[in-house]
Amino acid sequence: MKVLVAVxxxxxxxxxVRVKAxxxxxxxxxxxxxxxxxxxxxxxEAVRLKEGGKATEVIAVSLGPTQCQETIRTALAMGADRGxxxxxxxxxxxxxxxxxxxxxVDKEQPQLCILGKQAIDDDANQTGQMLxxxxxxxxxxxxxxxxxxxxxxxxxxxxxxxxxETIQVKLPLVMTTDLRLNExxxxxxPNIMKAKKKPIEQVTPEALSVDPAPRLKTLKVVEPPKRKSxxxxxxxxxxxxxxxxxxxxx
Amino acid sequence: xxxxxxxxxxxxALKSATLHVVPAAQKIGGDIHLLVxxxxxxxxxxxxxxxxxxxxxxxxxxxxxANRLAENLAKLIVSLAPxxxxxxxxxxxxxxxxxxxxxxxxxxxQISDISAVESADTFTRTxxxxxxxxxxxxxxxxKVVTVRPTAFEAVAATGGSAAIENAAATGDTGLASxxxxxxxxxxxxxxxxARIVVSGGRGMQSGDNFHMLDKVADKLGAAVGxxxxxxxxxxxxxxxxxxxxxKIVAPDLYIAVGISxxxxxxxxxxDSKVIVAINKDEDAPIFQVADYGLVADLFQAVPxxxxxxxx
Numbered sequence: 001m002k003v004l005v006a007v008x009x010x011x012x013x014x015x016x017v018r019v020k021a022x023x024x025x026x027x028x029x030x031x032x033x034x035x036x037x038x039x040x041x042x043x044x045e046a047v048r049l050k051e052g053g054k055a056t057e058v059i060a061v062s063l064g065p066t067q068c069q070e071t072i073r074t075a076l077a078m079g080a081d082r083g084x085x086x087x088x089x090x091x092x093x094x095x096x097x098x099x100x101x102x103x104x105v106d107k108e109q110p111q112l113c114i115l116g117k118q119a120i121d122d123d124a125n126q127t128g129q130m131l132x133x134x135x136x137x138x139x140x141x142x143x144x145x146x147x148x149x150x151x152x153x154x155x156x157x158x159x160x161x162x163x164x165e166t167i168q169v170k171l172p173l174v175m176t177t178d179l180r181l182n183e184x185x186x187x188x189x190p191n192i193m194k195a196k197k198k199p200i201e202q203v204t205p206e207a208l209s210v211d212p213a214p215r216l217k218t219l220k221v222v223e224p225p226k227r228k229s230x231x232x233x234x235x236x237x238x239x240x241x242x243x244x245x246x247x248x249x250x
Numbered sequence: 251x252x253x254x255x256x257x258x259x260x261x262x263a264l265k266s267a268t269l270h271v272v273p274a275a276q277k278i279g280g281d282i283h284l285l286v287x288x289x290x291x292x293x294x295x296x297x298x299x300x301x302x303x304x305x306x307x308x309x310x311x312x313x314x315x316a317n318r319l320a321e322n323l324a325k326l327i328v329s330l331a332p333x334x335x336x337x338x339x340x341x342x343x344x345x346x347x348x349x350x351x352x353x354x355x356x357x358x359x360q361i362s363d364i365s366a367v368e369s370a371d372t373f374t375r376t377x378x379x380x381x382x383x384x385x386x387x388x389x390x391x392x393k394v395v396t397v398r399p400t401a402f403e404a405v406a407a408t409g410g411s412a413a414i415e416n417a418a419a420t421g422d423t424g425l426a427s428x429x430x431x432x433x434x435x436x437x438x439x440x441x442x443x444a445r446i447v448v449s450g451g452r453g454m455q456s457g458d459n460f461h462m463l464d465k466v467a468d469k470l471g472a473a474v475g476x477x478x479x480x481x482x483x484x485x486x487x488x489x490x491x492x493x494x495x496x497k498i499v500a501p502d503l504y505i506a507v508g509i510s511x512x513x514x515x516x517x518x519x520x521d522s523k524v525i526v527a528i529n530k531d532e533d534a535p536i537f538q539v540a541d542y543g544l545v546a547d548l549f550q551a552v553p554x555x556x557x558x559x560x561x
Contacts, residue, residue: 016381018551019381023506026377026382028268038495052414065427074337094360095359095360098354120378122478123362123375123494124362124377125350126353126360126362128350129349129350129351130350130353131356133350133351134354134426138321139320139321160344160489161343161432162433163432163434164431164432164433165430166430167319167429168426168427168429170426178488179481215389216387216389217387218385219372222385223383224380227525230525230537230539230540230543231543232543232545236544236546237558240559242542243526243542247503247524249502
C-alpha cells in the first residue's frame, strides 16, 4: 500500500505573527518557517505504517514556492521515501490544493492520503475533506487512532465535540490527523543526511491541468482588537469580591 | 436570496450552536431555511420550526443520516444547494467534517469559521490563531460558510411556527459506517455554550487534581475545560481542549488555572468577557489577557476559592 502525505510550509507555531502595515496580510519575510504541526503527525503516522509493514512506500507532497522543498526534505528525513513538489507562486486556497493533490493521487494511486486536519496559518480545516470529495473516497477527519483491517477497510477513531467516535471506512481513504494520533519523531542527523539524496520530483499546476487561481479575495487583514490590561489581585478574597461587585459575573 | 442552515443536533434535541448561526443568516439577508438531517429526528425539526424568522424547515429523516457521516450528508447538501445562495453550518465537529466536502462537490471555496458578516459575499474570519483578522470576499455563486457560534448572539429558541417539509434522502454511499462512540458524561453545561468556564493546564499536574476544578465549577454552574498540554498529558479527555485547534469559547467568565497562556490557547478563549488567571509564575503570558490576575500556588488558591464561593 502506497501512502501519500501532504505537507504544508507555514510560519512556525512559536512565531508571534505581525500584521503588515498596509493591511494586505501578515509578515512572512525573515520569519522562521516550519512544517505544519498536524502534517508532521501525518508524516509520522505514514512512516509508522511503513515500519509496521502496512505501507510499502511513503510519498510526501508539498505545494507552493521553491522553499517548500525544505518542508519535503523534513518529511524525507523523518522517513518518507520520495517527494513531489507542485511548484507555483500563486496563492493557494484549499480547493485549489485539493484539486492539485487529486491530480497527483490520480497519477500515484495511493490507497491512503494523510493530511493535517488544519494548517496553523489560514486555520481553514478544509483540504482533506475536499480531496476526499473530489476523489469520491471515504474520509476520516480529526483522527486519533488508525487501524488498517485486512479486508480493505480501516477503523478510525475521531476526536469529536463530545469525546471520541469510531467509524469504519473503505479504502482508499483520506484521513486528517488530530493532535493525539501520535507524537512525531525528530529526524536524526544521519537521516537528515540521507534525505538529501532522496528524489523530489517537480511538477507544475499546468502540467497537472489544474487552474489554481484563488476564489476568495482578501480585502484586508488587520490586528484583532487588544484587550485592555487588567489588574493583579492580592488574594482569593479580593478576587471573589471583584468578580461579585466589580465585574458582576458571579 | 435564500440561506440554508444545517441544524446541529443529536437526533433527540437541537443544539444551541444552531441558534448562533441563524443571526449570521439574518445578517446576510433573505429567507432562511433550516435543514434537519438525521434519523427519527422529527422532534428536532419541530424544535427548529419554533425558531422565530424561519421560512421553512426541511426534514431529511433517513438511516443514512443517523450519525451524520460526511459522505452521506454532503451528498444531501449538494442535492439541495442549487436552490440556495448560501449554505451555513456552525463550526462544530460535524460542520467542519461535512461542509468542506459539500463545498468541493459544488466547486466552491468554503469560508471557514466566520466571526462577522460584512455583506452577502464578504465575511471576516480569524487567521494565525486569532492573531489576525482577515476580511474575504467570495467570488463563488453559492457561498458555503461555517460560522463561529461564539461570535454571534443567539436568537430566541421559541416564538416561530415554520412549516416542516420532507426533503428527499439521497442514499447511503456505503463508503463509511458508524461503529461507536465514547462521549464524556457530564452534568455540567456544555463547554462552548457555558456562561462560566473553569480551565486547567499543565500546572494541575494530574487528572485527579482536576477534581478541585470540578468543585469550583459546580459552585459556579460552570463547564470545565483544559489547555492542550493538560489533554496531551492525559489529565482530561480531548473534548476538554480549548484553543486554536480545539474548542472556541467566549463565556462571561473564564477562569484559567495553571495555564501559561500559549497563543494557541489564547486563540480559543480571549473573546471571553472577563478572564481570571491563577498562576504561580507572575511572568506567564496568560496575565497579559487577564482582567484579574492572581499570582499564587493553585493548590492553595483553588480550594480557597471554592470555600469563598460557598459564602
